[in-house]
Amino acid sequence: MFGFTKRPLFLIAWKNLKTYPVRIFLTTSSIILGVAVIIASNIFSESNKSAFDNLFIGIYEGVDLVVQPIQEDFAQGFSGDGGQGPVSFEVKKIPDEKIQEIQNLPSVKAAWGDVLGYAQYIKFGDRKDCHSLSEECPRETILVQNGFAPTFGAAWDNNPYAAQWSLVEGKPPTNIREVVMDVLTAENHDFAVGDKVTVLAGATPATFTISGIAEFANVGSPGGATFALFDFTTAQKLLDSTGKVDLINVVVENNYDVNEVKEQIASLDSENLNVINAQEAAAEQADSIKQGLDFFNTILNVFAGIAIFVGAFIIQNTFRILLLQRTKELSLLRALGTSKRQIYRLVISESLFMSIVGSGLGIGLGIGLAVAVKEGLQYFEFGLPEGPLVLTTEAALVGLAIGVTVTILSSLLPARKASQVSPMEAIRDSISTPKGKSLFIRLIFGTLISTIGFGMLFGVLFEFLDLPTLSSLQQVGFGAGIIFIGISVITPSITKPFVFIFEKFYNLIFGILGKLATENSKRTPRRTASTASALMIGLTLISLANVITTSFKAQAETLISEVILADYQVSAANVFASPGIPTGLSEELLELDEVTKLSRTRATVVGYNQRPLILGAVDETVFDLVKTDDIEGSREGFLKKDTIGILKQTAEREGLSVGDEVLLTIPEEGEKGFTVSYIFDWTTQPPAEFFVLLENSSFFSDESLDTELYFNVYEKTPELEEKINSIVDGYPGVAIRDEDGLVEEANNQIQLLLNVIYGFLSISIFVALFGITNTLSLSVYERTREIGLMRAIGTYRKQIRRMIFIESSIIAIFGAALGTGLGIFFAWSLIQTLADDGFTVFSVSISQTFLWIGISIIAGVVAAILPAIRASRQNILEAISYE
């Protein structure tokens, strides 16, 4: 039966896609990946948000009101970090009596206090090798932690109304020697009920028996933190809360209005107590965590954006390739009377189909990716809250919209080109290689664009152009972006000269195959260039990240050796987990004869002009152990009582100079006036903004912890090092480093960041792989006869494959070289721009650079595997015979 269709082209488009599903996959592979990353990051953050919402609602389930102490104004800004970190600022707490007072109200059914603070589980490893004959060698101490999550101590609560923690095993802590551990920590670190465990809470570690293992609102532990749960009075004693609690939970009697009771409680002590609804408290706590997740989500989206940007290049290329392979078909349609406009629409409707399918697959892959990420994090013991994965309709629509828009935009140019196919093409026999227009216009146009970019960039570096609305960093950034676009336009024109550089070399190594490969890549410079461009984007970003971080490392190294004059530095092993260094350590170190000079640093939060500031207290010796530069006043003046030293930047910001009076609000002390005696520059990361001399400052209690110690020794010897280490080992949670250790630590942190960036940018290289595969497939298809001829006259299959691999490596090297060059140049520009901010070192890691170029070449060869196999298996007779 003959069917009549009103939309024949639509039908053709549909039939095409149905017949060649692989095409859909090849064309949209990059969109699939990009959309997948967007969707995955969205699912991941949305799911965690809802899980955290549920978690905090769960925590306060059964609780009606939460009573918090009102913190002093200046301390409010710090309440977000839960009082962790090296700065020991005094958080106000609620005295125990208040609990009873609230409990006594007739409207209150129950009231109980919560105590939370720092506590660190400690495990002991094997005995270390040491050469001490008389004493027992110390054992290695291991700080128990789940990933990077914090370590907490809290009170076990027995109230029957809202049990946050519920025992999985064992019994609650009943005395000063018992502790309940969270189930996550117990599982991760192999603890069981009845085990002895050492806990560091406050200044001295003590040993406890694990009486039970508990879970928290159905998760092992909130946020993966480790929890040591003590009985109430023990918790107060250990967590610096004797006679006090951090907050009070209130359950209201059934027949009372919650809001009335809220006001009742507040009126008990409105100066010190703040009463909020439990839901509010839950939302507040959930929000602070969600902000952190949003940041992570933003980063993921940036990388997804890069993947999609690279994808747009590849889609455009692939469309062009597919349409070229269908020249005959399109030309036949033209010959049969289809208009150019109809051909254009045919191609666009095909791309619409593909984009919808691709985005759909992307969404599916994204869901899979989200599951994988969640499982992965679970595997690495991050202890995220349990909960279903949530895909919002909004997120799915955004993913779909991005996928469809990018695909269709990328297909516009190829579609226009396809519509211009001559109806004569169908009759011709040969497979034509397209003859491009002159590349000269491109060269001029691209050079023009790049010149504008270079102008903006060098304008900042050599101070001849300063665009009014942009900061210098923005100007450099925009300049770099414009240069990048300009170079992308130029690449086809420089393909030939670039390949020319390699030609001799390739001919020498690979003989005639090298010659053939180089000639082939010169044959379609546009295609070679746009394929290389996709790789160029990834490599630009990678080498940018590489050079910036290498330079930062070099910078850190120089800085550390210049500014740390001390032989050793002591600090908390993990600033997120431990509050500081027990004061006993400095005393023990000073007892050593070999220690010639030691300085302590302490810090506390004070109020200045209604804002929080960190006040540091230092020993006089600090100026000999850390490099400081005098700006105004003198050290001698600083040694006097009731005087204060100020960092250069702070003095400038606050408009203070020597002789001025400053009024500080000191916790538990009240207001106190100081005279500015000394303004100086602390050349490393300063521990505080205002400084006083430790021996002059009575308000730093003796129980305080030190934040940093610096000391010099008479002579560094292995024996002494061992002696020092064995002292430091007695203080778990404290780390000692010499200069090499400091440099290494700084480098490790930078390297970790770099590795994360590398991981994400690898996606763009992966996307570029598809582009290379597509280009080579077309290349092979166009050269069917050539390859057939070569096979006929005696070229091995292996040699054909090798030829394709060589061609692929040329594309890869082209993209990698351009990208690396641009990345290094951009990094250099950036560092020059930041010179005023103290970044002076520009350093390129040669090994990393070549590593990534090597990876690109390998990637190129991998991408060539399929086209190469296809080429080598080509049927000779089909290729050379004529009908």
Added chain:
Amino acid sequence: MHPNIEFMNVIISANNLTKIYGEKETSVTALDNININFNEMQFTAIMGPSGSGKSTLLHCLAGLDRPSSGQIYLKDSDISTLNDKQLTKIRRDSFGFVFQAFNLIPTLTAEENITLPASIAGKKPDMDWVKKVVETVDISDRLTHRPNELSGGQQQRVAAARAMATKPEVIFADEPSGNLDSKSSKELLVFMKSVVEELNQTIIMVTHDPYAASFANRVVMLKDGKIASDLEEPTQEEIISEVTALSDI
């Protein structure tokens, strides 16, 4: 020893060569039990109407296609059982090829095309020989040009030079003058004849053109996959009458 040796100078021969395309009901017998010897230093033309199997015979002899049954001997060795790699090596080292069109790699110069088989083999071409070949085909002044800068006749002569550059045992030519005008066609054929007579090469050529066949020492006619006649040193008239006779049957 295979059974078909009549003269000591047989270079390549087919023994009970059969080639069937397709499966069962749809199968077509392109070559039907063919036995034939080709002698050294001879210019042989294979003729026949479309579908007679002449191209298939050439492809099987040249190791480009595999027989369905029967053997092909290059001198004393059976090449019909070789694997792809061994066969490729034979094509490279022992055979030369001239096809109807698309004989040259467009990105390589004439000279690079001529030395291509040697380059692929990783060998240095025998330059004295190559020079001699190039002079014989009269393209010395065209060596640095790319194929698209050469006329059709020049391209085919470069292809012929390439076919001889490795001193192959046999040169296979598949309608070498098919795409050429009559002047270029004659030049090429004269050259091919001189290659056999003066440089002692062996050529097996497929053609449907009696004029082209008249340059050969021997003309083999195929019809329906069988040898219909075998003429020694025929004139053009003899060939035409034979072709006419074949198509009349």
